[in-house]
Amino acid sequence: MSLINTILTQLTTKTVSFFVGNVKGLENLKFNGPRIIIANHSSYMDHFVILYLLKKQNPNQAVYFLTKKEAFEKPFSRWWHLSLNSISVDRTKNAMSSMMVLKDKLITEKAVVVIYPEGTRTPTGNMYFGKNGAESLSYVTGVEMIPIGMHENFDVLPKFSIFPNFKKISVAVGNSIQIPKTSRKEIPAISRSNIQLLSSLAREKLESKSVESIDVKEEMLQAMIDDNQKALRSYPDANHTPLDYHKRVLYLGKTLLARFDSSSSEQNLIFLEIARAYGRLGYLKGIKTLKGRYYMMKTTSALNKASSIAEKSSEWYYIKGHQSLFLGDKKSYLKNLVKANDMVRNNIQYMLALAKAMNLNHEFCSARNILLSILKVDTCTQLDDRRKYEAVVLLMRMDSHFDPSQELVRNEKIIV
CATH class of the missing domain: 1.25.40.10 (Tetratricopeptide repeat domain)
Structure with missing residues (x-):
């Protein structure tokens, strides 16, 4: 872990702690070894809330975030995301190269990888169906997934906003999810089930469409x-x-x-x-x-x-x-x-x-x-x-x- 990463992690986690309210199931984040975190994505704050909770339970665990490539286009944004261990993914193309990087992080570094199944922040606060990359990665590596639902994160710092509203974000951490090796064909169905689980944990309405398909x-x-x-x-x-x-x-x-x-x-x-x-x-x-x-x-x-x-x-x-x-x-x-x-x-x-x-x-x-x-x-x-x-x-x-x-x-x- 680089010095810059350490400083930014400590700075952001201390700052975001003021916005985190009630947390249910925090004990589910106390683990040894690699994990895949799946979470709803409504706010700029999501990275930092998850990082704060993970570091609270596992201070020395390396954490990586799968992030859209558009976030790396501007110099400062690129530096910021790279400093926070973000890994670029092109959502318009096959994400296999990014998945191979994540697979290496899980197996070699025994790290934690955070993936937002919806693929991008919701523009309305409601949740949408997404892709099954997290489930596929879990299937290939055998690494368990942990679902995290965040409630009212949209109201703190929604898409297109710059300054946060001071409001507490409540969090619910679910139990680990293991995908059996016999369930390859069931991955799409498992993915839909996981999104429904995240919607329940986050207590947000789930729309019957994907965020990428909407106007x-x-x-x-x-x-x-x-x-x-x-x-x-x-x-x-x-x-x-x-x-x-x-x-x-x-x-x-x-x-x-x-x-x-x-x-x-x-x-x-x-x-x-x-x-x-x-x-x-x-x-x-x-x-x-x-x-x-x-x-x-x-x-x-x-x-x-x-x-x-x-x-x-x-x-x-x-x-x-x-x-x-x-x-x-x-x-x-x-x-x-x-x-x-x-x-x-x-x-x-x-x-x-x-x-x-x-x-x-x-x-x-x-x-x-x-x-x-x-x-x-x-x-x-x-x-x-x-x-x-x-x-x-x-x-x-x-x-x-x-x-x-x-x-x-x-x-x-x-x-x-």
Whole structure:
């Protein structure tokens, strides 16, 4: 181990220790001999978190990282990665030469090799299926693999970011994985199983595609919509707090605007989702707090930018209405929801919000009629089904004589 490597390792591990929170299964990193580490890849911090944990358990163990060749193109980046024992791999070509180097490190040096199956950092925070190089290397060498899942590493220092957010990364280290010599044909299936295991350890959503096959811009746009929805509703796969989801939306939106060429409709969508996230953050932080007021100002700014790009849409009025609600302006809340519903008919999301706005403004009869109308609308998504049941609950609160079973059977939209 060179002097530079020793100094950089000590410097980076001491620095990254401030970002490492709860670690489960750390004892699985106490071993003798070579190992292959597989981990999810969401952040610049991943190298250093893994290095910190390995050095904590095995101070004298040599550690090598398989790193994309693009990281070696600039002089400083090349020096940095070489100093940290990174081994270049060309992801567009056969990686056999890199694998031979790793094989030599495992067998000759009895070193630890770190491989990220996804191949590159996720642009959204979600996980993706990758390649089976780690499994193939394990099969050839007989060296065991150890899975490491890192949670919220994306939120600390995501792709395209320079400065880290001070947030704790939680880590889960799984048990060793041994690939039998009789399982060569099963390597692809084992690889998929290992990615699913990493997703479970990292507590991150696993997409059903590889990161190399995605359109990054489209994926980030969809992630903005999904993350805002997850923050607003309790989803089974919601592994983060509403604050974290909304902050992811802000990061995704700002990155899209700064680094990608987007059409006017895409820019409009980005600003609307940013406005939605800021508005919700303002509400969660408290409208009377300094930060809450700041977020509300940013909401207004994002809505203004959206309306300068395209005409005000139903979604614009929906978001503006909720900003008014958060600020305590019930009349403006109702006014904007009326406009949203006038522009798009039979939208359960808008109808439910309109009924709530009418109820707040003491228009109880109108609110009841809207809620009854919701029960007659066909639903296409599970989320709309939940909204329909929410309408039933509101009707029961408004009218003690309301019989939900009779109403639902009468409309034949929901099976009781």
